[in-house]
Amino acid sequence: MTYVQEAVNKIVELCNIPSPTGYTYKAIKYLIDEFKNLGFKYYLTNKNNLLVDLGHGDSNAIMFTAHVDTLGAMVRSITNKGTLKITRIGGYPFSHIENENCTIFTRDGKEFTGTIYNIHPSVHVYEDSGTIKRSEENMEIVLDQKVHSKEDVIELGIMPGDFVSFDPRTVVTKTGFIKSRHLDDKASAGILIALAKSIRDFAIEPKRRVYMLFTSYEEVGHGGAANIPEDVTEVIAVDMGAVGSDLESNVYSASICAKDSSGPYDYEIVGKLIKAAKFAEVNYTVDIYPYYSSDVSAALRAGHDIKHGLVGPGIYASHGYERTHIEAIEATLKLLQKYLEID
Structure with missing residues (x-):
């Protein structure tokens, strides 16, 4: 099975686990079982976030976040x-x-x-x-x-x-479309599981220590406000890319956010994400989301001294019955894999 298909399978499974904000215990338990099977260290926080340590370097660590709480x-x-x-x-x-x-x-x-x-x-x-x-x-x-x-x-x-x-009403069509409620942000959570598996299998070799944080309160604004390890200097939210009439984003590409309602994302990190997309030779867009905030926005508001970025698969009809395509899942996964390998 390819890592892309692994991501799609995990997305489907996650979408079918009820987890409205504040009631995420079943989804977090699912993730605990996944990372236990992969052999990574993990820690369940007081606010029911799951912090996973994927190892590698000793300092200047990077953390990816995704949220499993839904509307x-x-x-x-x-x-x-x-x-x-x-x-x-x-x-x-x-x-x-x-x-x-x-x-x-x-x-x-x-x-x-x-x-x-x-x-x-x-x-x-x-x-x-x-x-x-x-x-x-x-x-x-x-x-x-x-x-x-x-x-x-x-x-x-x-x-x-x-x-x-x-009810999520999750469907994967023969033409590669994924239609479901709660692709925000279970699409990205599935991508991160596949990314972790590719690290476990030595399919890629990160140059830095890597953490993942799966949060339970993103939809109400404070999911990523805590639980960032002291050695983390960079946090990238892996969340949906919003598709709209005056945006470049689409359901076949990875969307890199340059600015949302919380303000601009870090100039250096946005540039590195673009560089990784080019090196990975995947479809990508750079977008501004006018009515959007992320876990990394919450981390900044909480006072964390970090560089921050945001990337994710393009999702149509956000906060409704959403849809994306396997090509956007693949583009986002390959971008993240390449991001961990470049300086």
Whole structure:
């Protein structure tokens, strides 16, 4: 199996593990098992980040980050008719989750399925079914349970504060497209697993010590704020490349971010990423993401003295039902492999 196919397989597996921000334990456990099997040292932090030490050099270390937390929701309240009102986890318009199947996770370990609708879902009944504002007040989960009242729902064990995950609907087409919720950022987490395997197999030989940090709170802004080892001088967030009408990025290339809402990325690091892409002979773009922030942005806000960069596969329809192509996965993986080998 090629490292690219390994990355795709891990992406599919990760996308099918529910992990809305704050409920990432299953995804982190999956990563622990992966890196244990690869033979690398790892450390689970207090905030449920996973730090992996891939060895090699003794100083001037580099760290790659990816986040396994995803968009999701939490039960806000239970209505008198037995539906659930929700509050968002992460930033997305409610229209992006309308008519989506979902799973509710209770505090005592139960799971219940349901579907997210607007409160006027039937066009045969409501004149404003298509125009009603998609907002927190006008969206609800209809449970796949025979319930008629708030008391019926409470009896099931569902309560405010329970986590809600959205069905990923992951598909890999024969033409190489990968379609799924949560490619942000499980696409990059899968790429990093494949990168680690290529290091384990001596397919590449990094010139510096390498760490990987898989975070659990990126979607709410503080995933990468802590857990950076003292010998790390450079942190590169491996996250999605946003695709838009006035950007160069596309679903067949690795996207190198020069600036996002947190400001410019390090001039030297952006240049080195471009150099690595050219040496690796892969398709790449250099882009500016206007409404974007990353784990490395959080690290800088926390006061870490590091050089910082951001690269990832181009992802279409970010924070919705996303899509990319295996060519973008390959381009990003090969870029990172070459980056570790150049001075």
